[in-house]
Amino acid sequence: MAASSVERSGIATTPFPRHVVSKRFPSDHFPKPTLNFEIRSRRCRIGLTLASLRSSDESTSNRNYGGGHRNLVGGAMELESALEDFPYDVESKDMHTLPRPLSSNHLSNSVSDGSRLRVAYQGVRGAYSELAAEKAYPNCEAVPCEQFDTAFEAAERWLVDRAVLPIENSLGGSIHRNYDLLLRHRLHIVGEVKLAVRHCLLANHGVEIEDLERVLSHPQALDQCENTLMKLGLVREAVDDTAGAAKHVALHKLKDTGAVASSAAAGIYGLQILAHDIQDDSDNVTRFLMLAREPIIPGTDRPFKTSIVFSLEEGPGVLFKALAVFALRQINLTKIESRPLRMQPLRASDDGNGGSPKYFDYLFYVDFEASMADQNAQNALRHLKEFATFLRVLGSYPMDTSMT
Numbered sequence: 001m002a003a004s005s006v007e008r009s010g011i012a013t014t015p016f017p018r019h020v021v022s023k024r025f026p027s028d029h030f031p032k033p034t035l036n037f038e039i040r041s042r043r044c045r046i047g048l049t050l051a052s053l054r055s056s057d058e059s060t061s062n063r064n065y066g067g068g069h070r071n072l073v074g075g076a077m078e079l080e081s082a083l084e085d086f087p088y089d090v091e092s093k094d095m096h097t098l099p100r101p102l103s104s105n106h107l108s109n110s111v112s113d114g115s116r117l118r119v120a121y122q123g124v125r126g127a128y129s130e131l132a133a134e135k136a137y138p139n140c141e142a143v144p145c146e147q148f149d150t151a152f153e154a155a156e157r158w159l160v161d162r163a164v165l166p167i168e169n170s171l172g173g174s175i176h177r178n179y180d181l182l183l184r185h186r187l188h189i190v191g192e193v194k195l196a197v198r199h200c201l202l203a204n205h206g207v208e209i210e211d212l213e214r215v216l217s218h219p220q221a222l223d224q225c226e227n228t229l230m231k232l233g234l235v236r237e238a239v240d241d242t243a244g245a246a247k248h249v250a251l252h253k254l255k256d257t258g259a260v261a262s263s264a265a266a267g268i269y270g271l272q273i274l275a276h277d278i279q280d281d282s283d284n285v286t287r288f289l290m291l292a293r294e295p296i297i298p299g300t301d302r303p304f305k306t307s308i309v310f311s312l313e314e315g316p317g318v319l320f321k322a323l324a325v326f327a328l329r330q331i332n333l334t335k336i337e338s339r340p341l342r343m344q345p346l347r348a349s350d351d352g353n354g355g356s357p358k359y360f361d362y363l364f365y366v367d368f369e370a371s372m373a374d375q376n377a378q379n380a381l382r383h384l385k386e387f388a389t390f391l392r393v394l395g396s397y398p399m400d401t402s403m404t
């Protein structure tokens, strides 16, 4: 077996860490599913690609929500306007005036015409995201999408009813891309689902562990199995999703290459499982967000969580003040993430050094344990709005309190 030439470097949560060779398969390896929503049966399983979504513009334009797709890529002006028309008005005490909220059927498995709920996920069949979509919406029709962006767009353009996307993992940390996409798109978080992720080392039949020189998988999955893969001395190569890695190994009958993926993927692509539970920690859990075009009416009948994003003026103790609005009201925070405010990544300083770029602007994503129907939470956000330069509620939704 070849000795591993890879080195650990950088931060574990970087989407494509430097020690992983980022690889995209040529399109002829994975024939991209084509999409024609007008002529195909709603019930057939179809994959979505960004290209297919773009070409479906015409056929779907009259179904666009809120006047069509809006580009909200960063920028203070755009963020301000995003706040203006967000249905959760933190100034308003009357939550019943929210436009077009989802009723309790957001948790049911069918849409109003009785057909199955169509749920977009990123990856191909056998991806953990597909398992998460099916856990979130049992009996749904899970619709594979090539990229996270595709899943967001598919939901936004009414091609699917929901999207289920990973946001954080207990070992690998945050999925930054999805934090950024939450702001860029107009979807609402209507739920969360936690999935126990148990990775297997897969290979073609007849291949032994000793035959393997490299292993393919999603970068998060490679991170989650880092110790095991280092011990085996395997060169790691990042691909779009775990099941896609399994499919590639099977399709090309590779003898020196394995895949890190689910046992479901092994079954689907006819691979053997060389090792079970190869993640570095047996408690490996990924949290997925359930996204919809409309928000749900927040309740107080069960534990709720609220996700917000805000930005602040620069200054000493400003973040401390922002977080204090929750501490003062005994509201527990479950997650905080900061992301650079894109399109305006650098702010010129005015301290007389010639206006050269000095520091960064950030967006802060916070999850807290309270419902927007709760007066205490509304007061906290009203307080935060006094000094936040931008504030948006991404969703207020029932907490997944299951043990996965």
Ligand SMILES: O=C(O)C(=O)C[C@]1(C(=O)O)C=C[C@@H](O)C=C1
Binding pocket: 122, 123, 126, 127, 128, 129, 130, 166, 169, 175, 197, 218, 220, 221, 240, 241, 242, 243, 286
């Ligand atoms: O590649 C997959 O199977 C996925 O569903 C993606 C993904 C991720 O993005 O984190 C989901 C769960 C696991 O944490 C590993 C990979």
